[in-house]
Amino acid sequence: MKPIPGLVKHNQRIAMRHGGGGRAMRTLIEEVFMRGADDIPVDGVGLSAMDDGAAIRIGDQYLIVTTDSHVIHPLFFPGGDIGMLSIAGTVNDLSMMGATQLLGLTCGVILEEGLERDILERVQASMQATCREVGVPILTGDTKVMGKGEIDSLVINTTGVALTKRIVRDNGLQVGDRIIVTGTVGDHGLAVMALRNKLELEGDLRSDVAPLFDLVQKVLAAGGDSVVAMKDPTRGGVASALHEMAGKAGVGILISEQAVPVSEAARAAGELLGIDPLHVANEGKALIGVRPEAADRVLAALKAHPLGRNAAIIGTAIAEPKGKLVLDTGFGKRLLAEPEGEPLPRIC
Amino acid sequence: MKPIPGLVKHNQRIAMRHGGGGRAMRTLIEEVFMRGADDIPVDGVGLSAMDDGAAIRIGDQYLIVTTDSHVIHPLFFPGGDIGMLSIAGTVNDLSMMGATQLLGLTCGVILEEGLERDILERVQASMQATCREVGVPILTGDTKVMGKGEIDSLVINTTGVALTKRIVRDNGLQVGDRIIVTGTVGDHGLAVMALRNKLELEGDLRSDVAPLFDLVQKVLAAGGDSVVAMKDPTRGGVASALHEMAGKAGVGILISEQAVPVSEAARAAGELLGIDPLHVANEGKALIGVRPEAADRVLAALKAHPLGRNAAIIGTAIAEPKGKLVLDTGFGKRLLAEPEGEPLPRIC
Numbered sequence: 001m002k003p004i005p006g007l008v009k010h011n012q013r014i015a016m017r018h019g020g021g022g023r024a025m026r027t028l029i030e031e032v033f034m035r036g037a038d039d040i041p042v043d044g045v046g047l048s049a050m051d052d053g054a055a056i057r058i059g060d061q062y063l064i065v066t067t068d069s070h071v072i073h074p075l076f077f078p079g080g081d082i083g084m085l086s087i088a089g090t091v092n093d094l095s096m097m098g099a100t101q102l103l104g105l106t107c108g109v110i111l112e113e114g115l116e117r118d119i120l121e122r123v124q125a126s127m128q129a130t131c132r133e134v135g136v137p138i139l140t141g142d143t144k145v146m147g148k149g150e151i152d153s154l155v156i157n158t159t160g161v162a163l164t165k166r167i168v169r170d171n172g173l174q175v176g177d178r179i180i181v182t183g184t185v186g187d188h189g190l191a192v193m194a195l196r197n198k199l200e201l202e203g204d205l206r207s208d209v210a211p212l213f214d215l216v217q218k219v220l221a222a223g224g225d226s227v228v229a230m231k232d233p234t235r236g237g238v239a240s241a242l243h244e245m246a247g248k249a250g251v252g253i254l255i256s257e258q259a260v261p262v263s264e265a266a267r268a269a270g271e272l273l274g275i276d277p278l279h280v281a282n283e284g285k286a287l288i289g290v291r292p293e294a295a296d297r298v299l300a301a302l303k304a305h306p307l308g309r310n311a312a313i314i315g316t317a318i319a320e321p322k323g324k325l326v327l328d329t330g331f332g333k334r335l336l337a338e339p340e341g342e343p344l345p346r347i348c
Numbered sequence: 349m350k351p352i353p354g355l356v357k358h359n360q361r362i363a364m365r366h367g368g369g370g371r372a373m374r375t376l377i378e379e380v381f382m383r384g385a386d387d388i389p390v391d392g393v394g395l396s397a398m399d400d401g402a403a404i405r406i407g408d409q410y411l412i413v414t415t416d417s418h419v420i421h422p423l424f425f426p427g428g429d430i431g432m433l434s435i436a437g438t439v440n441d442l443s444m445m446g447a448t449q450l451l452g453l454t455c456g457v458i459l460e461e462g463l464e465r466d467i468l469e470r471v472q473a474s475m476q477a478t479c480r481e482v483g484v485p486i487l488t489g490d491t492k493v494m495g496k497g498e499i500d501s502l503v504i505n506t507t508g509v510a511l512t513k514r515i516v517r518d519n520g521l522q523v524g525d526r527i528i529v530t531g532t533v534g535d536h537g538l539a540v541m542a543l544r545n546k547l548e549l550e551g552d553l554r555s556d557v558a559p560l561f562d563l564v565q566k567v568l569a570a571g572g573d574s575v576v577a578m579k580d581p582t583r584g585g586v587a588s589a590l591h592e593m594a595g596k597a598g599v600g601i602l603i604s605e606q607a608v609p610v611s612e613a614a615r616a617a618g619e620l621l622g623i624d625p626l627h628v629a630n631e632g633k634a635l636i637g638v639r640p641e642a643a644d645r646v647l648a649a650l651k652a653h654p655l656g657r658n659a660a661i662i663g664t665a666i667a668e669p670k671g672k673l674v675l676d677t678g679f680g681k682r683l684l685a686e687p688e689g690e691p692l693p694r695i696c
Binding site for chain 1: 360361362363364365366367368373376377380381383384385387388389390394395399401402404406407411413414415416417419451452454455456457458459460461462463464465468469472473476479480483484485486487488489490491492493494495497498499500503505507509511693694
């Protein structure tokens with residue numbers, strides 16, 4: 001192997017944590033994928049912004065582009081499946097960038113030799129149903145097959161394109177802005193963990209996987225320019241997403257733990273598994289930063305929507321400590337560390 | 349498992365041929381991925397066109413979108429690597445749709461736990477170098493990790509977006525149109541096969557992987573509206589791509605075997621392996637259908653470009669037999685069957 005000039009030789013190997021959505025993944029991306037990221041300038045939001053997607057100016061609007069590969073295991077889980085997830089996940093990333101017109105999605109599947117065709121048909125039907133719900137077409141696709149044992153069953157890449165006149169970034173918080181979460185946190189990650197650990201739980205613990213485009217349109221209509229930051233808390237959960245938002249904006253975030261909505265079932269599963277619902281992936285939730293004067297208006301718009309019934313104002317951007325989360329437990333305040341990564345691999 | 353209404357139950361399983369770019373793959377796509385493809389209409393070229401990509405009207409131009417997952421094994425091969433391939437492959441699909449302004453690419457990687465980080469860095473450097481060569485930025489990305497043994501080393505999805513005023517389809521052939529190939533055929537597939545089979549060959553058999561955007565701009569400048577069809581002959585090779593072009597246009601295609609450029613090294617490898625260079629993947633070649641009066645002009649433009657030096661007019665669209673290829677061997681004519689798929693899995 002010829003060494004690449006300027007690169008320090010690493011004997012490091014890729015570990016599961018490098019895909020976990022937390023600090024380990026961010027470091028890998030910064031050290032490897034950001035090399036040369038700004039060589040070819042983008043008129044808009046490019047790779048080095050490390051936002052939920054990119055935005056390129058075209059005339060008087062922006063083309064938003066996002067991509068996600070879906071490797072969830074198992075393929076079918078309470079509340080959803082990889083097909084629904086692959087559509088909702090990419091629709092949500094487009095929505096978080098402020099998309100107001102969805103143009104379409106691409107679908108690249110990689111299949112394992114020997115996969116039952118019935119499974120593929122169920123996954124495709126689920127993708128199609130979610131597309132119809134949102135009103136977004138699959139534009140084009142690609143099909144690859146790898147040998148038996150070369151890939152575990154099937155993975156799906158979905159890339160999305162959309163338009164907007166006004167991009168919403170994940171770095172727009174100012175001191176005093178309110179942080180809203182659109183519903184209960186931790187349901188997706190804990191539902192998949194409970195399934196993988198064969199936990200017997202009371203109550204109905206289901207993934208929250210859902211496309212948020214319609215909900216976000218209501219938020220943008222109610223909040224307008226006062227909606228200053230959005231991010232969907234997937235891998236690494238709310239804790240990871242808020243760290244990213246705080247770090248990029250150069251503010252701290254004070255969270256009221258008691259204000260964070262958590263379903264009874266997720267709370268029970270989290271206690272059994274010893275995992276904080278703030279640290280696990282959501283697939284149908286958004287974190288929204290709004291100017292304080294618009295917070296109640298946006299919250300009311302959310303609560304009027306079926307996917308926002310449990311929305312709550314959970315925190316405020318503060319001046320210090322910059323880039324950190326402060327958790328007010330009701331009994332005192334403590335720093336909430338940035339997660340190294342998602343506790344469970346292949347959660348999305 | 350709940351049966352999906354209207355679906356006949358299949359006990360079929362996915363086979364390697366379903367990813368081979370030939371008839372088996374086309375049938376799988378038609379039977380599974382086309383279900384509901386037209387439910388949400390696209391103003392332009394959508395999924396059901398099964399072209400190299402999609403095109404959506406935005407104002408007075410079209411947004412072109414294409415996606416490809418790259419699963420080639422091994423990752424590094426004579427003439428290129430998966431990084432270069434992932435950029436060139438998607439740039440070429442955009443180019444085949446008539447792109448005149450590349451906006452950017454997305455990059456979704458799936459890594460195997462335990463992958464050496466050096467390998468990832470080499471692949472990223474190669475992607476970046478190819479992007480710089482073309483002048484196209486990577487806009488956004490996604491990083492997933494699967495467990496050791498759950499995926500073979502690494503795969504890359506690249507999705508591309510570009511603009512054009514005039515789409516070029518793969519279905520535009522009319523009787524009398526000339527078919528041009530931009531250079532020698534079979535080099536990529538045979539180079540990878542020779543490596544996998546550890547063939548000892550004389551001469552320099554290398555993959556032709558290269559981004560064709562610049563070459564295609566010269567073609568469009570020289571041929572204008574007389575350039576009526578383009579397709580890059582990847583999996584399944586020239587034989588598969590021409591079958592698709594003939595079938596969609598409702599014409600036959602007569603190919604002069606002696607006119608098809610094949611390098612000495614590819615010919616030798618093809619003979620040793622018993623494989624026709626017309627049947628294997630190219631990654632830096634295009635098939636171009638042009639009105640007869642423009643053929644010489646387009647050919648001259650190609651030959652003036654470093655990637656088109658070996659371009660040749662290899663055939664003509666004919667009235668019958670529709671959807672078929674007729675090979676004129678110099679000693680007589682015979683039908684060239686549509687390949688079932690690429691002879692070698694994981695060729696791209």
